[in-house]
Amino acid sequence: MTCLAFFSDNPSRWYDPLVAALSAHDLPLHLHPIGAGGELEAALVGLRPLGFSGALVENAAQQARIPALVGRREPEVEAAGRADALRVQWGSLTAGFLFPEAARRAMEQAGFAGARILWVGPAVPDLASVVRGMRTVHAYASTPTAGEGLLVQLPAPQRGRVVLGPQQAEALGAEVDVVVYAGGPLPMSILQPYHGFFAFAEPPLQDAYLAVEQVVSPDYFRQVYLSRLLAWVADVDLPPDAFALG
Structure with missing residues (x-):
């Protein structure tokens, strides 16, 4: 039996x-919660x-503390300043x-690779890698400073424009393929029937899912996320739909 520690949120x-x-x-893996x-x-x-082969780290505060406590860090940890998984090696x-x-x-599986994106909401950790x-x-x-602060994290050739209001965003809609939503206000006028929609967070209105051609919901992203976490920590490659969400 392989034991994995689990640093959890509550709930x-x-x-x-x-x-x-x-x-x-029927996998020989045991998940041991640690509050x-x-x-x-x-x-x-x-x-x-204690014989653990690794750990999964759900709690955001603990994710941010781990890089300072672990000597060996993957490049993504260095870039983001946080870790969501640990494994015992050598x-x-x-x-x-x-x-x-x-x-x-998740973006590639949805056919969004190489797309032109309109990012709505705050940046996520290691945005450039995402x-x-x-x-x-x-x-x-909401402000030029917030928009530029997001785009400055990206390589110069990838940086687009900052738009500040629904009318500007709606006008830009003709130039993008995918709207990525990470939280905050989401004017419905931004979304067009030909857009893809990738949501890290639930949109304010469920109608957002009906307004576009293709959707990656927060639940589906979480399924992909859990799949990749388990593959990295325990070399267990389960498909996203193996993780049933309530």
């Missing part, structure tokens, strides 16, 4: 889908001696951050 959005997937596929209130450094030190811990890979994979391979990224923001 957790990951635990039940993970346990159900492991049970349904966010414990001493993180001591828990990390104890992983290898007697020591390696920290990984699978969120960007999961986002790219949109790697996209043609252009524009930003719909």
